[in-house]
Amino acid sequence: MFAFTVARRYLFSNPLQTVLLVAGVALGVTVFIFITALIAGLAVLLTDQVTGNSAHVTLDPPTRVARVLPGAQPIESVALVSTVQRRQIRDWPRIEGLLRAEPSVIAISPQITGSGFLVRGEAVAQVEVIGLEPQGIDAITPISSKIISGSNALGADGLLIGERLAQELGLYAGQVVLLRTERNAERQLTVKGIYRTGLQSLDERVAFLSLQTARPLFDLPEGVTKIEIKLNNPTTAREEADFLAEATGLRAISWQDKNLDLEGALKSQGQTGTLIQIFSLISIVIGVASALVLSAYRRRPEVGIMRAFGIPSGFIAWIFLLQGLLIGLAGAAIGCATGYGLCTWLAGLTRADGTAALPIAPEQGGYVAAIVLTTLGAVIASVLPARAASRIDPLEAIQQ
Template sequence: MREGWVQTLFILVGVSLGVAVTVFETSVLKGVQANFLRRVLTSQAHIVLLPPDEVARPLRAEAGVTEDAALQRPNQRLRSIDQWQTIRGTVAAMPGIRVVASVAAGAALAVRGDATAAISIIGAEPEEYFGIVRVPEYIVAGRLRLASDDILIGTDLATLLGVTVGDRLLVTARTDTPRSLTITAIFDLGSKGANLRTTFVAFRTGQSLLDLAGGVTSLEIAVNDAFAAEAIAQDIAARTGVRADSWIRTNAQFFTAVQAQDTSNIVISAAVALSVAFGVASVLVVSVVQRGREIGILRAMGARRGQVLLVFLIQGGVLGIVGAALGSLMGAGLLLVWHDRVRQTDGTELFPFTLDPLLIGGTMVFAALVGVLAGMAPAMQAARLDPALAIRG
C-alpha cells in the first residue's frame, strides 16, 4: 500500500467520498424528518374523539317492509359528544394517555370595522390544551392570556383585519348576539391557512358562542408514544363507542412520503456502496497483476495460500475502514456547514443538527465489510497463482 501510494490515495478518496455522501444524506434526511415530525406532533392532537356521523335511515312503509329508496347523506350538525365527562374520565385512566383536553370548536365570523373574516374558533382549557398543541411556542406578539373575553389570533388574520394586540373583535357564531373579545396575543403556526382561520378562546367562551351549553365538539388526546396512537385510538373506540381518529390515520400522506424518502436513501446508499466495492476490487486486481512475481516468490518460500489470501483481504478491509473514517469526518463537516448556512425563510434552522454515533459506527463497519468482500476475488486470484509461472512472469 505504501509503495503504490497513488493507487492507495485514489481508492481512499473514492471510499471517503462515498461514505461522506452516505453520512451527509442520511443525517440531513433524518433531521428534516425529525423537524417535520416535531411540528406535526406539536400542532395537533395525537388522537381526536368525535361524535359519530349522522346517517340517514330508510323509512318503513309498513311492518316488516322497508322502502327501497335512494338515501342521501345528511348534513353534519355541530353537536356535542354524548356523556363526554364519563368518556373523558375513562380515557384519562387508560395507560399511555398523557393529556386529555375538552374542546368546543366551530365556525364563526370576526368583524373589525368594515373588515370581516370567516374564522374557526377553538374553545379550550389552556392548561390541558396547550400541553397538546404548543401554541405558546408560536406566539410572536403579546402574552399568553385566555380569560373569558380574550382571543388569540394568527398573523395573517391580524393583517387582514388590521388589528394588533389590545384591539377588540366582534365575534359571531351560532348565537345571534356578537361578542366583543380582546386580542391578547398573535401567533404564527407556519401555515398561511392556519394563521388566517384559526383562533383560540376560553373553553366557556367557545361553548357560549357555539350554543353548546355544557357540551364539547371533541376530546383531544396526547399519548406518551406518538407512534402507538393508532392502536390506542382503536382501543378507545372499542371501549367508549365514539369515533377516534389518530394523527397516523389523518396524516397518511406524510408516512407515504417518509417511506419514499427512506427507500430513495437506501437505493442511493446501495449504489454508492456498489461503486466503492468495484473501486476497491479494481485496485486490488491491479495490485495482484503488478505483484505476481512477489506472490510467486512468497509461495515458493513456503507461504500458504491462506496467508496470501489474508494479505489482500486485510488490504481491502484497511482501505474500507480508513476511507470510512475520513469520509465520516468529511460528512460531519459538510453537515455542519450546511446546517449553519441553509435556513428557513424566518431564519430558524431547516433541520436539527444530529450526528448519530450508530450511523458513523455502522457506516465504518459496513465500509470495512465492503472492502473485504471487494478484495475476495482478487485475493482468491492471488492465492491460486502457480509459483513457477508467477516467477517466470
C-alpha cells in the same frame, strides 16, 4: 498472524496507492453519513413543523350507521347524520381521566369546534372557532408565546385571533366584535389578544375562546366535539390511535393519517437517500476491487514463489481478503470521523434569525451501519482478486 503480516506489508509497499485507496473509501463513507444525517434531520424538521402546532391524535365521536335487524329483509344500510343535533362526546370527563393515566400522553385538550363569522361593521370574515379550557390554551398549540398584542386571558367574553385576521377586519386588542355561529347564535366578544404563529391556516382563519363561552354559541351544554392529544413520541401516533380507539370507543385519527402527502414525501425522501447510499457503497466496492486486482497482477511472481514453496492457495486468498478488510476498516473509521465532524459543523451554522441553516442530525448519521457495510463491501470486493491470486500457476508466474 503471518497472513496479516504479509497483507500489511503488501499495503505499505506502495503507500501512495494505499493512502489514495483509503481516502476514496473514507470519502464514500463521509457521503454515506452526510446523506443519512441530512435525511434524518429533514424528517425531524418536517415532523416538528407539522406536529408542533397540531395534535398527534384526535378523538372524534363515533360515526353511527343504521343496522339491519335480525330476520328483516336485507336492505342497503346507510349512515344517518342529523342536521339538527351535532355529534358530540358526552362523557368526555371520563375519557379525559383515562387519557391522563396513559404514560405516553403528555397533553389533552377537550374542544368545541365549529364555524362562524366575525362581523365588524360591514366587514365580515369566516372563521373556524375553537372553544377550549383557558388553562389548557397551550396544550396543543403554543399560543401564549405567540401573542404580539394583548394577552392570552380569555375570560368569559374573550377572543384570541390571528394577526392576518385582525388586519383583514381592522381589529386590535381590546376591541369588541360580533361572533355569529353556524347555529344562528351570536354574541359580542372582546379581542383579548392577537397572535402570530407564521402558519397561514391559523393566523388567517382561527379564533379561540373559552369552552364555557362556546357552549351556548354551538348549542352544546354538556359535551365536546373532539379531544386533541399530544404524545411524548409523535412517531408512535398511529399505534396509539389504534389503542385509544379500542379503549374509548371513539374515532381516533393520527397526524400521519391527516397528512398522508407528507408521509409519502418522507418515504420518497428516504428512498432517494437510500439510493445515494447504495451508489456510495458501489463506488467503494469498485475502487477496492480494482486496486486489489491490480495488486494481484503486479505480485504474480511473488505469489508464484510462495506457491512453489508449498503455500496453499487458501493462504494466498486470505492475504488479499485481509487487505480488503484492513482497507475497509481504515476507510470506514476515517470516514465516520470526517462525516461526524462535517455534520456537526453544518448543524452549527445558523441564519440571521437564529434558525439552523441546514436541517441535519449528526447523531443519526448511521455510523455503525456505515462501518459494517463498508467493511463488508471491501471484503466482498477483495473476493475476486483473492480468487484470481489463489489460482495463479506457480511455474507460469515465476517464468514471467
